Amino acid sequence: MSTIDTVRNLVAELAQAPVPADADASLFEAGAIDSFGVMDLVERLEEAFGIQIPDKDMVPRKFETLTKIVTYVDQRQGA
Amino acid sequence: MASILGFGAHLPDRVVTAAELAAQLGVEPDWILEMCGIAERRYAGPDETVVDLAERAARRVLEATHMQAADLGGIMVGTGTAPRAFPGVSASLQQRLGVGGMAFDIPLASVGGFFALCTAADLAPRLGPILVVGAEKMSEVVQAYPAKETTILFGDGAGACIVSPGEGPLEIVDWIAESDGAFADDLQREPGGPLVMHGRQVIMQANRKLKRSIQMLLDRHQRSTSDVDLFLLHQANLNLLNQVAKGLGIDEERVFVNLQTRGNTSSASLFIAAAEAQAAGRLRSGDHVVLAAFGSGFSFGAMLARVR
Numbered sequence: 001m002s003t004i005d006t007v008r009n010l011v012a013e014l015a016q017a018p019v020p021a022d023a024d025a026s027l028f029e030a031g032a033i034d035s036f037g038v039m040d041l042v043e044r045l046e047e048a049f050g051i052q053i054p055d056k057d058m059v060p061r062k063f064e065t066l067t068k069i070v071t072y073v074d075q076r077q078g079a
Numbered sequence: 080m081a082s083i084l085g086f087g088a089h090l091p092d093r094v095v096t097a098a099e100l101a102a103q104l105g106v107e108p109d110w111i112l113e114m115c116g117i118a119e120r121r122y123a124g125p126d127e128t129v130v131d132l133a134e135r136a137a138r139r140v141l142e143a144t145h146m147q148a149a150d151l152g153g154i155m156v157g158t159g160t161a162p163r164a165f166p167g168v169s170a171s172l173q174q175r176l177g178v179g180g181m182a183f184d185i186p187l188a189s190v191g192g193f194f195a196l197c198t199a200a201d202l203a204p205r206l207g208p209i210l211v212v213g214a215e216k217m218s219e220v221v222q223a224y225p226a227k228e229t230t231i232l233f234g235d236g237a238g239a240c241i242v243s244p245g246e247g248p249l250e251i252v253d254w255i256a257e258s259d260g261a262f263a264d265d266l267q268r269e270p271g272g273p274l275v276m277h278g279r280q281v282i283m284q285a286n287r288k289l290k291r292s293i294q295m296l297l298d299r300h301q302r303s304t305s306d307v308d309l310f311l312l313h314q315a316n317l318n319l320l321n322q323v324a325k326g327l328g329i330d331e332e333r334v335f336v337n338l339q340t341r342g343n344t345s346s347a348s349l350f351i352a353a354a355e356a357q358a359a360g361r362l363r364s365g366d367h368v369v370l371a372a373f374g375s376g377f378s379f380g381a382m383l384a385r386v387r
Contacts, residue, residue, distance in 0.1 A: 028279070035278060035279045035282040035283070036282065036318055036319070036322050038279065038283060039282070039286045039322060039326075042283075055261075055287060055288070056261055058283045058284060058287060059280060059283070
């Protein structure tokens with residue numbers, strides 16, 4: 001499964017509203033993920049991709065869209 | 080180390096309901112409850128200052144612990160809403176109580192009272208009994224610049240405790256405290272200006288840092304969350320408290336919550352919660368208690384204490 005498919009599935013499991021089809025759409029504005037849901041998402045990303053997300057990266061903009069999440073996950077996996 | 084002799088609190092009379100704020104902010108009362116779980120909070124009157132609130136909480140704890148103001152070796156106040164840049168609320172308290180000793184404020188919203196408590200735990204053996212106060216008049220800030228994200232959260236009040244060297248009713252076992260200045264701009268207020276709070280950022284960092292502080296402290300003492308009988312946390316937001324508890328595997332009964340009727344009283348909340356927990360008989364002999372807070376800085380930490 002591609003990274004974006006995995007990320008989309010993880011978001012969908014937590015989503016409180018339909019996950020936008022547009023990978024560049026804001027998950028926050030779509031109501032899919034709220035401030036508390038993003039914390040659960042971070043933990044699931046760490047588990048699913050075997051990465052550690054440091055405090056300095058715990059900023060909402062890094063997790064705002066599917067594209068941004070995939071970019072970040074790719075960076076961490078390559079780090 | 081040192082011990083906490085007791086707690087005291089003061090809340091102003093005026094009750095401000097979610098319905099009242101909803102009408103002011105153009106939102107539904109249920110939205111407020113959904114966002115933060117706060118049904119009502121207290122507002123101080125126009126002539127009631129932070130120093131007035133602090134003094135009342137201070138006199139309550141002095142009375143509760145059968146102490147005289149003259150016994151104090153120091154006063155430390157945590158507040159983000161001091162009425163003047165300097166000197167602090169602590170100096171005004173000295174003036175009103177007619178005492179000397181070392182006095183200073185810690186101007187950290189939400190966590191200033193906790194940092195003052197940690198500082199007092201280490202300074203009490205040198206100075207003698209220290210009056211520690213958290214006092215806030217948040218209504219002045221959130222009503223001067225109403226914004227639904229912040230105005231729904233905050234209330235006014237003061238809480239206090241006395242930290243004394245040696246043995247006492249609540250022995251301080253250990254504490255850890257830290258600040259992460261990378262997020263200094265995410266919860267801040269310039270003099271006379273609005274409260275700047277980047278809500279998502281605050282929640283993400285608070286969740287992680289509170290959990291880690293508590294876990295690190297317990298690990299240091301070879302204890303787990305199941306060994307702790309009561310968690311007294313900064314009363315920030317009900318959703319945040321629930322998420323931290325869930326993340327640490329703590330059942331709701333062991334987390335003291337009063338913010339449904341007190342609101343988020345910033346630096347005062349921890350001591351108000353402690354005073355109410357004590358009055359409700361929640362501090363039982365032999366219990367282990369964790370106190371923890373998170374606030375501007377971002378600053379955060381946790382304290383482990385044992386009821387004698």
